[in-house]
Amino acid sequence: MSTFVKNAWYVAAWSSEVGRHLLSRTILGEQVVLYRCEDGTPAALVDRCPHKLAPLSLGELKGDHVQCGYHGMTFDGSGVCVRIPGQQNIPPTARARSFPLIEKYNAVWIWMGDPELADTTTVIDVPHYGDAGWGLVDGQYLHFKTNYLNITDNLVDPAHTSYVHKKTIGNAAGEDVGVKVEQGDSHVLAWRWINDAPPVPLVATMANFAGKVDRWQYYYLHLPSTSYVDFGSIDAGLEPTEANKDGGFRSYSFNFLTPETESTTHYFWLHLRNYHPDDALVSDDVARLMTLTFEEDAVLLDYVQREQERTGVREYTRLGIDNAPARIRKMIERLQAKEAVSPAVHVLHPVSGATQPSTV
Ligand code: FES
Ligand SMILES: [Fe+2]
Structure with missing residues (x-):
């Protein structure tokens, strides 16, 4: 199916x-x-x-x-x-x-x-795109050998960063920090703060924090498959206001997943940052480190796909951290059910030449 x-x-x-x-x-x-x-x-x-x-x-x-x-x-x-x-x-x-x-x-x-439903105002909003003071890396692409829902699972799952991304955007400090989940009409948000911890490797490379930091991870997934991650760090103990977060180390990572086949996905991504916004060398570093990060996911999710195909099973054990991924999958199923009963559009059938109803 x-x-x-x-x-x-x-x-x-x-x-x-x-x-x-x-x-x-x-x-x-x-x-x-x-x-x-x-x-x-x-x-x-x-x-x-x-x-x-x-x-x-x-x-x-x-x-x-x-x-x-x-x-x-x-x-x-x-x-x-x-x-x-x-x-x-x-x-x-x-x-x-x-x-x-x-x-x-x-x-x-x-x-x-x-095509009747193609409302161009519904393309997702990318905050700070083109704004002065925000550095942009775009035009980035990776090919994932996995179903796109394995990637949406991953992109509302901050907990995996402690293990999959310990060389880039995660560290052990987050291992036992719970994830909170909120749900809107067309998005799910999974978030947490990891306080009073050393900066993760990517932040240590890019920023000059003197000591420990408070780090936030807000993982939004907009249906069906646009993710954006608001993540950053501020000096440990600083009040976590938006102004202080903007004054700290802050990034918005957008991931646009376009299913290619049932087992492969086009992964387009762009990244906005508030540090060294005009420095091309920093942009190169961001592109390299984020590519490294997403490749860490790609390798793992390729194996996951192959095991799903081999066993016919998606998961054996449901954990607390699967709350947000499970919500996304349910919401996707609801969208599919809605599409299945939506009024048919008449298109020309390419083989018989007859006009046949189709939902495509
Ligand atoms: S003209 Fe296209 S296949 Fe014949
Ligand atoms: Fe990841």
Whole structure:
């Protein structure tokens, strides 16, 4: 059974990846071809010619049109067929599905579900993006060989940092500190403070704390799969006001998970920080250390996926720290159930040519 939620905005690519060429990418199990029109507008079509199902990405970009590399059928950016070589008649089945897109935060976001529901105002807000005083690292990507829900589990689970990330963003001081959970309509927050403890390795490298620190971890997961982590440190004992946190060492780590298949995930990420905001060398260090951190998750979750596939079991033992991950999975199931009963959209069936109801 599919674990995907279709009616949501997902990062399809960083803006820099989409240009005057045909970029093929699998998103939610579907083949998509992305390109940019001559005026710079991005376009996305199903990467499959309605004639013999040849990948359109193997064809050619001609102006704003894609020409299939097999027999030359040509489509515009909305998927309308504008030319069939050797015939005047363009049958109604000669159409490639197109996908709504919006470009924001240097990324091209795609809507794989019902286009009628694609409200561009619902792309998640990234606070401090572009603000002076906040350093940005973006354009980052990792490929995870695991189902995206194994990653959402991980991204509302601050407890794992003491073990998986002891070389980067965790240390032993957090081992026995409980995690609190809050739930909103479309997000879950797992958080905790670890007080009067040595700074974690990444903070020790980047900041100049004289002694021990109070450290916060706020892990937000917005449905279906956008995570942001507000984490930082202040001098131990300092009152934990927002002003003091902004005056300390603070980062916002955004992780945009786009399911590729049921067992692989595109992991796009960006990072905002309040320390040395304009220092390119610090940005390089952040990119390197955060990549190292996420690769620590990737290695582990690859094994988890393989064991899930081998055993057919997701978890044997439920722990207290699984409260937030379990809530996310329940909320995802509810979204899927809602999509399953939502009014069907009529699309042209590519094989028979008949108009058939579909929820995609
Ligand atoms: S497969 Fe594309 S035109 Fe024939
Ligand atoms: Fe992690």
